[in-house]
Amino acid sequence: xxxxxxxxIDSLRKQFADELVLDRIDLSINDGEFCVVIGPSGCGKSTLxxxxxxxxxxxxGEIHLxxxxxxxxxxxxxxxxxxxxxxxxxxxxxxxxxxxxAFGLKQKAEPPSEDQIGDQIDEMLDLLAISHTKSxxxxxxxxxxxxxxxxxxxxxxxxxxxLFDDPLADLDYKLQKRMEIEMRRLHxxxxxxxxxxxxxxxxxxxxxxRLIVMNDGVIEQIGTPEEVYTNPANAFxxxxxxxxxxxxxxxxxxxxxxxxxxxxxxxxxVSNDGDQPxxxxxxxxxxxxxxxxxxxxxxxxxxxxxxxxxxxxYTGEITEYSVSxxxxxxxxxxxxxxxxxxxxxxxxxxxxxxxxxxxxxxxxSVTGEMQVSDLLEAEQ
Amino acid sequence: MNExxxxxTQSEQPEQTESRGTMLDVSxxxxxxxxxxxxxxxxxxxxxxGDFCVIIGPSGCGKSTTxxxxxGNLDVTSGTISxxxxxxxxxxxxxxxxxxxxxxxxxxxHLTVAENIVYGLEQMGLDDQEKRRRTERLLEMMQLxxxxxxxxxxxxxxQKQRVALARSLVLEPKLLLLDEPLGDMDYKLQKRMERELLRIxxxxxTTFIYVTHDQTQAMxxxxQIIVMNDGQVEQSGxxxxxxxxxxTAFxxxxxxxxxxxxxxxxxxxxxSSVTINTELGSFTAxxxxxxxxxxxxxxxxxxxxxxxxxLELSDEHENTLECAVQDVIWNPGSSTQVLLDVRRDDASKExxxxxxxxxxxxxxxxxxxxxxxxxxLLEQTSVVEGIDLEKxxxxx
Numbered sequence: 198x199x200x201x202x203x204x205x206i207d208s209l210r211k212q213f214a215d216e217l218v219l220d221r222i223d224l225s226i227n228d229g230e231f232c233v234v235i236g237p238s239g240c241g242k243s244t245l246x247x248x249x250x251x252x253x254x255x256x257x258g259e260i261h262l263x264x265x266x267x268x269x270x271x272x273x274x275x276x277x278x279x280x281x282x283x284x285x286x287x288x289x290x291x292x293x294x295x296x297x298x299a300f301g302l303k304q305k306a307e308p309p310s311e312d313q314i315g316d317q318i319d320e321m322l323d324l325l326a327i328s329h330t331k332s333x334x335x336x337x338x339x340x341x342x343x344x345x346x347x348x349x350x351x352x353x354x355x356x357x358x359x360l361f362d363d364p365l366a367d368l369d370y371k372l373q374k375r376m377e378i379e380m381r382r383l384h385x386x387x388x389x390x391x392x393x394x395x396x397x398x399x400x401x402x403x404x405x406x407r408l409i410v411m412n413d414g415v416i417e418q419i420g421t422p423e424e425v426y427t428n429p430a431n432a433f434x435x436x437x438x439x440x441x442x443x444x445x446x447x448x449x450x451x452x453x454x455x456x457x458x459x460x461x462x463x464x465x466x467v468s469n470d471g472d473q474p475x476x477x478x479x480x481x482x483x484x485x486x487x488x489x490x491x492x493x494x495x496x497x498x499x500x501x502x503x504x505x506x507x508x509x510x511y512t513g514e515i516t517e518y519s520v521s522x523x524x525x526x527x528x529x530x531x532x533x534x535x536x537x538x539x540x541x542x543x544x545x546x547x548x549x550x551x552x553x554x555x556x557x558x559x560x561x562s563v564t565g566e567m568q569v570s571d572l573l574e575a576e577q
Numbered sequence: 578m579n580e581x582x583x584x585x586t587q588s589e590q591p592e593q594t595e596s597r598g599t600m601l602d603v604s605x606x607x608x609x610x611x612x613x614x615x616x617x618x619x620x621x622x623x624x625x626x627g628d629f630c631v632i633i634g635p636s637g638c639g640k641s642t643t644x645x646x647x648x649g650n651l652d653v654t655s656g657t658i659s660x661x662x663x664x665x666x667x668x669x670x671x672x673x674x675x676x677x678x679x680x681x682x683x684x685x686x687h688l689t690v691a692e693n694i695v696y697g698l699e700q701m702g703l704d705d706q707e708k709r710r711r712t713e714r715l716l717e718m719m720q721l722x723x724x725x726x727x728x729x730x731x732x733x734x735x736q737k738q739r740v741a742l743a744r745s746l747v748l749e750p751k752l753l754l755l756d757e758p759l760g761d762m763d764y765k766l767q768k769r770m771e772r773e774l775l776r777i778x779x780x781x782x783t784t785f786i787y788v789t790h791d792q793t794q795a796m797x798x799x800x801q802i803i804v805m806n807d808g809q810v811e812q813s814g815x816x817x818x819x820x821x822x823x824x825t826a827f828x829x830x831x832x833x834x835x836x837x838x839x840x841x842x843x844x845x846x847x848x849s850s851v852t853i854n855t856e857l858g859s860f861t862a863x864x865x866x867x868x869x870x871x872x873x874x875x876x877x878x879x880x881x882x883x884x885x886x887x888l889e890l891s892d893e894h895e896n897t898l899e900c901a902v903q904d905v906i907w908n909p910g911s912s913t914q915v916l917l918d919v920r921r922d923d924a925s926k927e928x929x930x931x932x933x934x935x936x937x938x939x940x941x942x943x944x945x946x947x948x949x950x951x952x953x954l955l956e957q958t959s960v961v962e963g964i965d966l967e968k969x970x971x972x973x
Contacts, residue, residue, distance in 0.1 A: 238763055369635075370792055374834070378916060381904055397764045403906050403914075426909035437765070439910045485910055508779055512796035513820035513833045514886055514912070514931070519772065528776065534886070534912065534933045536817065 202261075203228045203358060203390045204249060209258035211244055218244045220414045222258065228357075231384050231391045233401040236411035237437070242394045245411070246360050249392065251275050262358070278351035278359035287347060288335040294322070295331045298350045305354070321349045324383065341372040345379075352387060361393040365400065377403055398438055402426065410434050413564050433562040435483040436572050442489075442529045444482045445569050448474050448557070455552050458482055461524035465500045466552040480559040481569055486532040488554035491518055491546060498549030504529065506544050511537050520548060527573075600626040600784040601647075601752060606656035608642050616642040618808035619656065624801060626661075629778050629785045631795040633831070634805035643805070644754055644788050649673050661751050676745030676753040680760045682737045684729040684744070691716065691725040694743045701748070715743040718780055735766050739773070746781055755787040759794065771797050792832050796820070804828050807961040822866050826880045827959040830970045835882040836928050837955075837971060842875050850949055853881060856924035860896040862952035869956060880955045880966055885931040886912065887951035890938070894946035900928060905938045913938070917945065 202225040209222035218241045226232050234242045247253035249260060251272030260267040262275060281287065288297050298318050302309060309317065322328040325345045335343055344364065351359060365373045365380075377400055384391050395401050401408055402422045410417045410425060410433075417437075418430040429435035436443060449464065450457035456469045460482055467482055474480065495501055504520035507528055516538075518531040531548060561567040601624040608617040617639040624630045632640045645651040647658060649670035658666045665673050684693050694715055698708045716722050719739040729737060738758060745753055758774075759767045771794060778785050789795055795802055802819045804811040804827075811831075812824035823829035830837060840855035850861050851871060862881060864871050900917035907913050912931040915938055919926050930945060958966050 237765070369790060371831075378904070378906075381906070385904075399764065399911075402908055402910075423907065423909050440768070487910055508775055510775065510797050511816050512793070513816065513884070517797070519775065528772070530772070 201227050203230075203263055204392065205261040205264075206249075207259045207261075209245070209248060209255050209260065211241075211248065211253065211255045218414050219248070219255065222416060224409065224416065224419070226390060226392060229388055229390055231381075231404060231406045232393065232409060233405035233407075234392070234394045234409045234411060235396065235398055235401045235438070236417075238396060239413075240411040241414045242411050243362055246362055246392065246394050250277055250279055250360055276354075276356050276358070278354055278356040280348055280351050280359065280361045280364045288343060288350075290335055293332050293334055294327070294338075294346050294349075297335070297346060298322075298353055301350050301354050317353055317355075318349075321353045324386065325349050325379070341368055341376070344368060344376070348383075352383065355387075356389065358390045358392070361391065363395045363397075364393075366395070366397070373400070380404060402438070408438070410438060412437070412562055413566075415564055417563050429483070429556070429558075431560040431562055432481045432483060432558040432569070432572060433567060435556065435558065440486050440530060440532070442484045442486065443527075443569075443572065444484075444525065446480065446482050446557075448476055448478050448480070451476065456557060458557055462502045462522040463524075465555060467555040467557045468553040469557060474557065474559050478559055480557050481561070481572075482555050482557050484550055484555045486517070486530040488550055489529075489531045490549045491520070491531045491533070492538065493547075495547040495549030498551050500552065500555070501547055501549045504546060504548050506546050509537050520546070522548075597626040599623045600628075600661055601786070602657075602659040603643075603647075604657050604659075606643065606646060606658065607654045608639075608646060608651065609654045615808055617646070620805075620808075620810050622803055622810060622813050624784060624786060626784055627782055628800040629775075629787065629798055630801040630803065631787045631789060631799035632803045632805060633789055633792055633795045634811075635831070636790060637807075638805040639808040640788050640790075640805050641756070644756055644786070647752075647754060647786065648675060648677055674751045676748060676750035678738075678741050678745050678753065678755045678758050680757045682729075682741040684737060684740055686729055689726050689728060690721055690732070690740050693729065693740055694747050697744060697748050711747050711749075715747045718777070719743045734762055735770055735773075738762075738770060742774075742777060746777075746783065750783065752784045752786060755785060757789050758787075760789075767794075774798060796832065802832070804831060806831075806959060806964075809960050811960050820884075821953070823882070823953065823955065825957045825959050826882075826955040826966055827961075827964065827970055829882045829953070829955060834885050834929060834931070836885065836888070836926075837880055837882045837966070838926070839878065839880045839966065841878050842871075844875055851954075853879065853952070853954070857898060857919055857921050857926060860952055861949040862954050863950045864954065865950075866954045867956055874956060880958070882953050882955060883947050883951055884953075885914070885929040887947050888928065888930040888945045889947065890915070890930065890932070890935070890943055890945055892944040892946050894948045896949065896952060897944055897946040898928075899942060900945055901942055902938060902940055903927070917943070 204226040206222055206224040209219055211219040236242050244253060248255045295318055299314050302314050322331055325348060327342055327345050330338055330342055365376050368376060381404060393404060405422050407419060408422055408425045409419050412433055418425055418434045425434060426439050435441055444460040444462060446458040446460035448456050449459045451473050454468060454470045456467050456473055458465050458467050465482060490498055502522050504522045506518060507521050508519045510517045516533050516536060519528045521528050561569060561572060603622050605619050606617055607619045609615050632643060634640050646653050657664055691712060695708060695712045698711060716725055721739055724736060759770050762770060775798060787798060796816055799816055802816060803813045806827055812819055812828045819828060819832050829835050838855050840853040843852040843854055851864050852859055853862055898919050900919045902915060903918050904916040912933045913935045915930040917928040917930060919928055958964050
């Protein structure tokens with residue numbers, strides 16, 4: 198494993214004044230991986246990126262790049278590409294797109310020949326579909342084009358590691374969706390290692406080979422998007438990645454591969470194969486909105502709850518139902534593909550889900566300091 | 578993911594929400610700025626009482642000018658604005674009975690949450706009991722009871738926005754205008770606040786007009802969507818109308834994801850289906866989305882769209898295409914997206930397919946198909962003249 202990892206981080210720690218921003222960070226990123234770091238603002242994800250880039254020094258711990266301890270290597274010699282969100286400030290306003298991109302190549306220790314530079318620029322412009330902007334100045338370009346020039350400028354350097362700090366955050370919806378697809382394609386074609394930070398969890402799920410979920414300076418979970426989404430390590434991860442319904446509860450019964458949990462909306466069966474929590478232990482039940490049935494169909498599931506339909510929203514691709522259950526303050530969400538079904542004026546209905554669609558967490562977060570109420574408050 | 582028919586047996590009747598009449602009637606609204614810029618060009622629209630109306634469009638489309646005309650802090654060049662039957666075009670802002678919520682909250686920093694909420698009531702000449710009743714109701718509905726004595730600076734962004742909403746709603750305005758109120762919030766909080774807004778709208782039963790450039794937010798929030806472009810209204814309608822029967826190619830490209838083609842309508846045709854020839858082959862479409870009689874548009878060039886979730890990895894349906902799989906984006910908890918490349922002779926095109934049901938996607942060449950009814954014809958590119966589909970709408 199060690200010889201495969203391009204970035205290897207061991208017990209990294211960083212403190213600003215009296216605030217611990219990174220703690221116990223262990224991470225190994227393989228050659229050619231697309232890793233995405235997500236977490237709420239202030240979780241330390243940008244600081245982690247800066248430590249790897251060499252623009253921030255960690256207080257303790259080690260970073261190895263391509264097997265070599267990075268401590269002795271100053272930022273400019275680390276041969277790492279860096280793409281930030283504020284791309285407007287990084288492009289040279291008085292240079293054309295071509296000159297902007299060439300600049301990075303000429304800065305290299307052993308710069309390529311003029312011909313080679315020309316070829317590499319043409320190739321990169323073509324890859325990013327901005328060949329027609331070659332002779333334009335940055336202020337003649339749209340935001341999306343400028344962002345692609347910045348991408349081209351970093352990617353043309355052909356670094357085997359590129360770090361991205363939320364590069365698509367400022368783009369409008371349509372362009373963001375396009376660029377997400379472009380990022381996947383670029384990563385495939387360049388075969389380099391991407392480490393990408395974003396606060397947009399929807400984007401993270403689409404881009405990542407592996408997700409790194411951070412919270413309050415520590416790593417909560419590392420895994421493929423599928424693993425993190427379907428088997429979150431704790432309630433924080435389950436809540437942060439994807440949409441979910443949360444119910445607090447106590448374990449009242451334990452049986453083979455299933456526990457019964459008393460919640461504000463009634464007693465629920467929850468699948469539990471591993472080490473089962475003790476009787477009476479407190480925790481939260483998490484259910485994904487798309488795993489819940491609503492209406493007459495709810496009866497075929499093993500957990501059933503009487504609810505009142507409060508609202509429904511059709512967004513073209515999906516319909517989201519909001520329901521309330523007595524005893525629970527927050528409305529519950531149910532998501533189905535397609536148009537809303539004919540539901541008439543009937544407000545009283547049922548929702549249902551099977552025990553294996555629900556998960557019970559005793560652990561709220563690896564930080565050990567979070568309560569259920571903190572999870573909900575974090576979203577206020 | 579289960580079948581979507583769970584609710585279908587509950588009632589045979591499609592849901593009808595009873596219209597309670599028109600709350601806002603905008604007619605011929607035009608705004609020319611002193612520098613000669615025509616920002617809004619004679620637009621008409623109405624909003625029903627109790628509806629959540631969202632105005633969307635690209636930047637510079639005139640949505641903000643429209644909003645400021647409704648508020649009354651902008652003199653309109655011509656046209657009328659009627660609120661609940663009263664012409665308010667020339668009324669000063671403070672007598673319009675319209676509330677306003679901004680992105681930056683604009684709370685009074687030296688007043689507590691409760692004082693911020695009660696502030697507007699002081700001017701209304703209500704007795705103390707009524708003031709207390711209204712304030713307490715708002716604190717409860719906004720789930721702000723425990724924060725009543727806090728200063729705004731102690732609150733999170735979501736809490737501040739709820740105070741800003743409470744401060745407007747306590748005055749019980751006929752209309753609440755919201756100007757990109759969730760613009761600066763991060764992803765998770767935005768989603769949460771969208772749900773809150775829907776709940777608040779339901780409980781207050783007030784007419785909301787919400788301006789945003791974010792089309793996903795619009796689709797989640799709106800009863801009625803008004804799509805603007807270059808000072809004009811491209812379409813006004815329900816989410817279902819805008820999404821499933823877009824008036825123009827501009828609307829279909831702006832709202833939701835789509836695969837857009839261009840072709841020529843063929844001569845021989847029946848009343849229930851038409852054939853459209855493209856560089857990539859001939860396809861059958863339903864004429865339902867045409868504005869003109871078929872006979873008038875035969876042999877004319879026209880675009881059409883197919884939504885990604887209506888493409889299937891099969892050759893079951895009438896319209897088929899040979900494609901090569903380029904990329905598969907597994908999106909846990911949501912639909913899987915397949916990027917496809919289709920080539921025929923010199924023509925090529927990238928398509929997107931979305932499905933909730935795929936468990937595997939073959940590599941290499943595949944066939945995709947879709948139903949004629951999902952081939953949505955777009956007779957008009959835009960209500961704005963001189964708009965080019967490729968350059969102005971589909972381009973980056």
